Amino acid sequence: MYKFASTVLHIVFQKFGKQVIAINKEKVPDQPYIVTCTHSGYVEVIMLALSLYPTEINYMAKKELFSKEWSNKFFHSLNAFPVDREKPGPSTLKIPVKLLNKGKSVGIFPSGQRVESGEAPLKRGAATISVLSNKPIVPAAFAGPKEVKQMFAFKYKSFIKFGDPIDPNQLPSDMKKSEKIAKVTELLEERTKELQREVTEIAEKAMRKS
Numbered sequence: 001m002y003k004f005a006s007t008v009l010h011i012v013f014q015k016f017g018k019q020v021i022a023i024n025k026e027k028v029p030d031q032p033y034i035v036t037c038t039h040s041g042y043v044e045v046i047m048l049a050l051s052l053y054p055t056e057i058n059y060m061a062k063k064e065l066f067s068k069e070w071s072n073k074f075f076h077s078l079n080a081f082p083v084d085r086e087k088p089g090p091s092t093l094k095i096p097v098k099l100l101n102k103g104k105s106v107g108i109f110p111s112g113q114r115v116e117s118g119e120a121p122l123k124r125g126a127a128t129i130s131v132l133s134n135k136p137i138v139p140a141a142f143a144g145p146k147e148v149k150q151m152f153a154f155k156y157k158s159f160i161k162f163g164d165p166i167d168p169n170q171l172p173s174d175m176k177k178s179e180k181i182a183k184v185t186e187l188l189e190e191r192t193k194e195l196q197r198e199v200t201e202i203a204e205k206a207m208r209k210s
Helices: 002-015 043-051 069-077 090-101 125-133 148-152 177-209
Strands: 021-023 034-037 057-062 080-083 105-108 137-143 159-162
Touching (some): 002 043, 034 043, 043 137, 043 159, 069 080, 080 090, 090 105, 137 177
Parallel strands (some): 057 105
């Protein structure tokens, strides 16, 4: 379902010139990775998927979305897996680590909730998964329409800017696991905040020109 849906949207957006503008996509590695993105609505989920097309991303999603049988099947078909935000435990980390070790990439919105500001403190979850799996985090930030229906309006453009990957394997080997997680979290916070500032400026300039 993910491949079909993303392909259809990719074709539609290409035809009408509405594809997301991915900046610095060359920074995304060929190996499996964790991609994080600022999050204020459902638009980012769609646009992040399109910006990385044809790579399939496996998304963390709140467990409430999987509460009914039909929604459970639907979201799983879109490569989403449930996370208990109220009681995150070891089991929360096992799924993404296993996916990464199988050669798949994982998408996380580290704020843990939809927020209007890109400056919400990032959770340690993404950093922990990165350290446990020894896979890099690619930070990203989004600027564009807030609602899904606005994605198809010609006056709105969508931008996603990718930053330099954060590779836990490049940290000193004598660092403790907890220290690595803290350092990756710190770097992720810093790079995400800067990316959000930069991509917001780009989007605002584009709006003024249109």
